[in-house]
Structures are given as C-alpha cells and as structure tokens.
Amino acid sequence: MGDLLSLIKEFHFLAAFWMTIKLTVVGAIGSLILGTIIAIFRVSPVPVLRAIGTGYVTLIRNTPLTLIAFVCSVALLGTLGLSLASPHATDDVVQNGFRWGVIAIAVYHATFVAEALRSGVNTVPQGQAEAARAIGLNFGQSLSSIILPQAFRGSIAPLGNTLIALTKNTTVLSTVGVAEMSYAMKNMIEARASLLYMIFLLVAAAFVILTLPVGAFFTSLSKRMAVRR
C-alpha cells in the first residue's frame, strides 16, 4: 500500500487522471458538435451534402487514430508550424499537445457520433412520419415533436459506446506527448520495473472507474428511454 501511494505521489498520477478526464470531456463536446453536423449532412435531402458526409465518415473511420494524432502533432504542428498555443504562453508545447490532441480525438470520434445519430434516425419507422403528417403537423412540427425525440432515444446506446471508446482512446495521445494516464504508466514502469503488476492494475482500475459508471448510466438510460415498438 505504501508503494502504491508513493507511486501516485511521485509520478503525479492524479494529475494524469485529471488530464484523461479533461481530454475526454473536451473531446466529447467537440466530437458531439462536429458529429451532429456530419449526421445532418448524411440525412439531408441534398445529394452533395450527403456525399460530403459519407466521404468524411469513410475516410476518417478507416484511418487509425494513432495516424490522425501523429498527423496533427508531427505534420501540422511540426512541419507546417500551425501552432494553436497562445502567442505568449510559456508552456506552448503542453498547450499545443493538448489542443491538437483534442482536435484529433474530436475529428476521429465525430464519425462515430454521426453514425450513432444516424442509426437513431433509422430506428424511427416510416409510419411515424406519415402519421404525423396525417394529423396535420407541418415539417418543423413533425421533426421536433415526433421524429427527433424518438431518434435521440434510439441513439443513446451507441452514443454511450462512443463516449466509452473515446475515454479509452485518449491514451493514444501519449504519442503526442500529452501527460495522460498511459504516459504516466510508461514513466512509472521505466522507473519502477519491480512494481509492474501493481502499476498495470492501478491504471486499469482508473479506467474501470471512469468507464463502468458511464456504461451503467447509458445502459439504464437507454432502457428507460427505449421506445416500445
């Protein structure tokens, strides 16, 4: 137990844990915004927008996140010198790492958010829209009071899965030098090889603590909100 506490203290594990949470929250907000736009493109009646949305999803989804993070840090920041840090920052390396990292996370997971929302729309039967029109609702009314509420309920479960995957995928950003949990894990093992198992269990437990409640919450939410059909 003493070993564990000294590890956590010495390697700033709590800071790394907090960093993972920060990346998850900011990345999730970013991917939700971007993913919603892509989803709107993909279900729109305009063929050009649909093509752009489909193209984005196909390209980004088949590229490894590691490659995307790598492009953001090495190609865009390194080779092209696109800095996102504030001009007078003293810790511009850290700032750039975090901001580009969040962009990589958001760009990658936006595809999954878009697909989750689209699958939610696809769970709504055609008859619902026809019934809405039959009782005299116009397009805006049927969208806001009939179709979207059901579509959101249908996309709760896949959105929950995406959030959990996003939480775990923040580890990839250790390549970019963001000091999150897997980065701390590497440092710990390099310094204290004898505590290998304890370190692994510590990091694994941290992720279980982060993902288990989220999973349970989304499962119960999707069951409670499920549309009886």
Place this chain on the structure above:
Amino acid sequence: MSDQTTVLFDAPGPKARRRHLIIGVVAGLLFLLALFLIIRGLANPKNNQFTAAMWKPFLDASTWLDYLLPGLASTLLAAVIAIVLSIILGVLLGLGRLAQNRIVRGACGVIVEFFRAVPVLVGMLFSYYFALFVLHLPNRQAFFGVIVGLTLYNMAVIAELIRSGVHSLPGGQREAGLAIGLTESQSQWAILLPQAITAMLPSLVSQLVVILKDTALGAIIGYPDLLQSGYTMSNLYGNLIPTVIVVAAMYIIINYSLTRVARWLERRMARRGRSAGKPPQDTMIDNPAASANAAASTVGVGSL
C-alpha cells in the same frame, strides 16, 4: 443510399428540388474552396509539399521494398495472429459466460468486463514490459506486446459477440439438441456455437478492421508496423506529409475493402439463411456488440 426516402423528408417537389440544387451548388463550391485553400497551404513556397523531390521516392522500388511493404506485412501479420488468438480465446470465454456452473460464469464475466474496460494501449504497454522484464525475450518484446495487447482486448469483444450470437438463436435450437439426447455442452458445441459464429461472421470481419487500426498503436512501443516504417522512411527523404498521405491511403483502402466484405457477407447470409441467428442489428459496423436496438444492447463494448 442515394434515392432512398428517409423518415425525415417527403419526395421533393419542384420548389424543393430547386432549393436542393442551390444548396448543393453552394456547398460544393465551399467544399472546393476549402480544398483549394488546403492545397495552396501545402504548396506555399516556404515548404512546398508538391515538389518532385517530395514525391519521387514513391517511384523507387526501394521505398516500397525496404519500408512500406515490410511495414504493411508487419501490420497484417500482427493483425492476423491477434485475430486468430482472439477468436480461440474469445470462443472459450464466450462459452464460459454461458456455462451452467455459476463460478465459471462469474469468473469469465469478470475477465471479459475487465479487459473491455482497459484501453488497448495500456494492455500493450503492460505486455511489452512484461516481455522485457519477466520473460526476458531478446528483442521480441515489441512484437509480443502488440499481439498480446490486441488479443487481450479483442478476445473480450469476441466473447461478447459469441454470447449475443448464442442469445439471438431461438430457444428451440438448444431444446432440440437436448431432445435428441445431446448433453448441454454437446449441444453448445455442435448446434449453438456453429450457428452463432455464422451469424457473427460479418461482425468478426468488422472486428478485423478494428484490429488492423489498432496495430498502429504498436508504433508507440516500437513495433515496425506500416505507420512506424513510413515515419522512418520520411526521415530519410524529408517528405513527411506525402508519406503520411500515402500511408493513410493504404490503411483506408484495406479497411474499406474489409468493410465491404463484411457487408457482402451480411447480405449473402440474409439470403441463404444458414443460421437461425440474426446478425446484430446495428449500423455501427465498428461496434458489433452494440446494437441500435436498445432492448438487446448493453453499453460498454467500444471497439472503435
């Protein structure tokens, strides 16, 4: 996809068609403008990415023979070994979760839930250092790390797939097995499992895409996969951005083809009806065990 009427819209009339055309043209022009700006940004005189020197290496045989193709081979090798091991262990764990014995069921449940919650990279780092400090593998630790890291996570996902596949079979299948005198485990192995695996085949192929993408994590622990060897090569010629474009294209082509194979399998199975089970009803091809159908879904398999 193109001419399917969605639940959201009616078939457009003349006015709507005109509006769609206008929106389409404007969006298309904006898209082309963005593309133009990106290309102009890449071609700016300070670091022009379109010079012949940047792209010429891709015409040399040595580029492909010494770097990219061996990298691709390493990636594919790791992915194939990982998927084979994952299927073997995943089937055992999946059956363990369906076992009669409560202790076996609980133990397998804990293993599956644990490894589903742990990120692949954390598993890889652990296996890498395990190979280094405990097994003392001479310069094989990166390979070991990639394979074991991928296997630990994907066996858990496949175990879930097997379980949901068996659950999707009609109860009569098991009962029929028992009725002709098979024991529980015989009917599991001879009747339920083959049908579950057949029903799961498209999802297994999709899982292969996930595994292929995750092999790129191996670059972090020094496994010479496609990403890593591309990076090594770009240091030689100073053409990082063209290399990244080529490597990304390779990943996208392979993964997209696999996705198409999965879809084709799904359609073919729907036609032939070889199994009483249904493939998981979900449109997230990357996320096989999560179905859009909330009643059958548990949140937690995030195999992105």
